[in-house]
Amino acid sequence: MSHEAETETDAVHGVIAEFEHEADILAAAEAAYAAGYRKMDAYSPHPVDGLAEAMGFTKNRVPLIVLLGGLSGGATGFMMQWFSAVVHYPIDVGGRPLNSWPAFVPITFELTILFSAFASILGMLILNGLPKPYHPVFNAANFDSASSDRFFLCIESSDPMFETEGVKGFLEGFEPKSLSVVPVESDPGDREAEDS
């Protein structure tokens, strides 16, 4: 965050525009990317097809993490049974093979699924930086409706091209429902109002 801004006014997280329709925010996000903005994010109550891609976000490591989770689960499951049946506590039952791998398949399978499932939820949350109870974007006006029926596009101050008035003018062009500057720190007045 920029320190010179803090001296005069509150630090700015970005400029946010509110839209009512999916098509509008898609168009705005594409145009912002085309105009050269890179540090931005869109907020929507449900996933919008192509919105992340429109902002140039295509990298998704979740599948790889799940694959690694699954492989480690399968390996753990099989090795545990193999180690116990062959090395640690071998029982000779009429000369039958100690490494009776077909009987080990169900547990190997179950642990593969179990580890993959943990990898997918943890991978998703960690890559998303969650849990994170506080985020500056929550300071945006009317942001509560981002989880109900409104779509928000925020161009962030960390973008090298960011300049509050310029971005405001740029987003104004898409005729958003509302447009506001998002401060980094929440307004203490808000909290008091909530308490009363």
Added chain:
Amino acid sequence: MHPQEPESSSAPAAVLAPGHTFTTVTDQLSDMVLVRPYEGRWFLCLGVGFSLVMTLFTAAAYLLFQGVGVWGIDVPVMWGFAIVNFVWWIGIGHAGTLISAILLLLKQDWRTSINRFSEAMTLFAVACAGMSPLLHLGRPWLFYWLMPYPNTMGLWPQWRSPLVWDVFAVSTYGTVSVIFWYVGLIPDLATFRDRSKNRWAKMGYGVFALGWNGSAKHWHRYRTAYLILAGLATPLVVSVHSVVSLDFAVSVLPGWHTTVFPPYFVAGAIFSGFAMVVTLAIPFRAWYGLYDYITARHLDNMAKIILATSLMVGYGYFMEGFMAWYGSSSFEKFALLYNRPFGPYAHSWRMMVFCNVLAPQILWFKWARSNVGLLWVVSIIVNIGMWLERYVIVITSLHRDFLPSSWSMYHGTVWDYATYYGTLGFFFTLLILFIRFLPAISITEMRELVHKTQHGHGRTTEASPETGS
């Protein structure tokens, strides 16, 4: 936005009543929890459920005090109600994951209204299922002996036993169901956090929403993770009841030792699970007036699945009998061709055939599928029939073993029934709490459905770059 045309004339009934927007869907579904006042009948339901939970606690306490002898189990019937209830509950628990995962992968829009609710049903059913074998252990506080853990005796579980596979299968299934359910809940919890007026509710939902803010980047990973979880849950759900069936099929007992068991158990699980969803969904939608969300289309589709799986289950019964007749084991012939249909438990067997094979045949008729009351009655009959199926399988095969001198009869005692009705109460109580405090219909997915129905099924009517860039 204005009400749109009902999607198309070809569909029999919409999966979502026309005229809904993001706003109306969000308002209605979240107001069910956040605005709706507490009603007397809700407390009444909770009271009934909780009294049964108390019954369960009493029965369990007496069991722990006295030992498993308070149940009707004895030699040779050493698996009684506990195993019957275990298989029954775990079967019911299959519909949730089936609806959530398999129908998601098959892109069935109609799953959206009922998936959250069925997932919750799954979790609670699995919890009830898990209780039965644990209480049956006799010394439930030593349950961790089922798991591999470093112990001074240097012992391991017997990996070649289906009973150990079952421990892994059921605990994995329970865990993955919780994960799947919770991942689905996160965005809806964020909606609740943003909309609730009560400070404590806001904090409570906020904690579990993990700071979800609906960022497009987050959604991107979220959708991938959710889809992968669905893909993982699909083989899992099939494996769980297969493994449960192997508990029986790997033994050498006539009536259990049969290769048709895994697919026939899975079909039976889906059968009973859907029946339970119908049993619960019909009163739920009437209570909350959710006719826009759980439409005639949903009930019709579920009725069709019940009919299809009923036929599979009927085929399973037939094949058991056929293989006994076709094979050469006199014990199996006795068990399946004489003892079950004509023996001392013939009443249970005949009732089972009526409930599971004959009664659902009425669902061939459209008028029967669209008659809500009738469908509800059929679903109850199926629930009873599936309980009887497990009763027949467990009891008839055990009570006539290979040695006629040890033959005997089995009857559940009052403590068996108290435990069983207690788990029903436990299940019911959790459901009542769930619909009161959590979004019982996925708000997020409903909004997606609104988007889909408004823009036709082609989806990409706007200039969306889709997978480009």
